[in-house]
Amino acid sequence: MGNSQSNNKINPVTNRLAQPVGLMRQKYVLGIIDPQYDFMRGGSLEVSDANDIIGPINKLRFILYDYLDVFFSQDFHPVDHVSFASTHNEPVLTVKKINQIMGNSKQIHFEQTLWPAHCVQGSRGCSFHKDLVILKGDQVFQKGTMSNIESYSAFGDEFANAYENTGLNAWCKVKKITDIVLVGLATDYCVCNTAKDAIRLGYRVHLILSCVRGVAPDTTKTALDTMSKQGVKIYGDVEDFINANQQELEQTN
Numbered sequence: 001m002g003n004s005q006s007n008n009k010i011n012p013v014t015n016r017l018a019q020p021v022g023l024m025r026q027k028y029v030l031g032i033i034d035p036q037y038d039f040m041r042g043g044s045l046e047v048s049d050a051n052d053i054i055g056p057i058n059k060l061r062f063i064l065y066d067y068l069d070v071f072f073s074q075d076f077h078p079v080d081h082v083s084f085a086s087t088h089n090e091p092v093l094t095v096k097k098i099n100q101i102m103g104n105s106k107q108i109h110f111e112q113t114l115w116p117a118h119c120v121q122g123s124r125g126c127s128f129h130k131d132l133v134i135l136k137g138d139q140v141f142q143k144g145t146m147s148n149i150e151s152y153s154a155f156g157d158e159f160a161n162a163y164e165n166t167g168l169n170a171w172c173k174v175k176k177i178t179d180i181v182l183v184g185l186a187t188d189y190c191v192c193n194t195a196k197d198a199i200r201l202g203y204r205v206h207l208i209l210s211c212v213r214g215v216a217p218d219t220t221k222t223a224l225d226t227m228s229k230q231g232v233k234i235y236g237d238v239e240d241f242i243n244a245n246q247q248e249l250e251q252t253n
């Protein structure tokens with residue numbers, strides 16, 4: 001009834017929007033999650049073999065220099081952060097139920113795994129490993145910066161980023177990013193939560209196994225299963241990722 005699109009003529013607007021998905025421009029960003037000393041060998045929250053990801057990540061950067069924007073996330077906690085066992089005087093790895101009244105006087109509940117103090121603002125453990133290539137144009141997003149809320153995801157907290165929003169989503173939108181390639185630490189916490197947020201926000205997500213490590217085998221397996229079910233594309237190594245995405249990457253320039 002009076003719908004101008006119901007006649008037989010080609011509507012130029014509709015026609016333009018109806019491009020096959022394969023012709024849509026894709027733009028990839030590399031997200032390097034928390035490559036900080038406290039998660040590396042000898043750190044306070046050491047992840048097994050974490051240092052082994054540095055070489056492959058640098059290689060990925062060099063090969064795809066012309067094709068990838070890069071951001072880093074940085075776990076950046078105050079000394080009295082809610083995720084620290086020391087804050088609650090309880091043993092490490094306790095899972096604690098937290099009730100918190102937030103600034104908007106909303107009460108929130110979450111289960112918090114208690115960690116050894118790590119990535120404290122200003123400490124060496126908080127800084128990025130020196131062997132990882134960091135270039136001028138790289139963007140850094142800090143998270144877990146407030147005492148009363150945890151943000152495993154580089155986008156922000158687990159409440160759809162309502163209390164801490166790092167700005168990563170807005171930055172990706174400005175850059176017209178469609179695809180996020182995730183590497184870094186740890187697979188079962190910050191990488192997994194970043195991936196879930198990214199999927200929720202409508203990005204395509206890629207994960208390269210040679211460039212990630214997890215805190216524990218069982219949680220890492222669960223995280224990989226969850227991500228895979230949610231549509232995250234998982235590759236063995238850098239070559240596998242490049243081979244599978246070569247055409248799309250080349251379109252982006």
Ligand code: VGL
Pocket residue numbers: 034039075083115152185186187188189190191
């Ligand atoms: C992380 C535990 C606590 C991570 C951060 O980077 O995966 N894990 N804070």
Ligand code: ZN
Pocket residue numbers: 075077083118119144
């Ligand atoms: Zn943390």
